[in-house]
Amino acid sequence: MNETTSKSMAAAVGMNLLLPGLGYLYMGNWVVGVVGGALVVAILMHSRPEHLLIAWMATNLVMVIDMCMLSSSRHAQNR
Incomplete structure (x- = not known):
């Protein structure tokens, strides 16, 4: 399993809200x-x-949209 697929998108978005780029x-x-x-x-x-x-x-908002697009493209690559 790819390391990034096991990470929580919600946690990454929350980290970006606290400190931009941390997610x-x-x-x-x-x-x-x-x-x-x-x-x-x-x-x-x-x-x-x-x-x-x-x-x-x-x-x-821009970072959240980008992270969601990044996550969906990584899920598609792993299929």
Whole structure:
């Protein structure tokens, strides 16, 4: 069994909510985790304070969609 297929998608999404990119690191995507996390932090640092919540939600939504697509493509490859 592939190591990434046994990992919980819900746990990965939860980790991304706590710290952007952490869910990717958990799933084994080190490059995407580091670059994505750094990009999200840069976006948040350059956002106006009144837009922080919207920026946080938007970047996390993009990461969740990407993680779901990644997970479904990995499941399809393992079949």
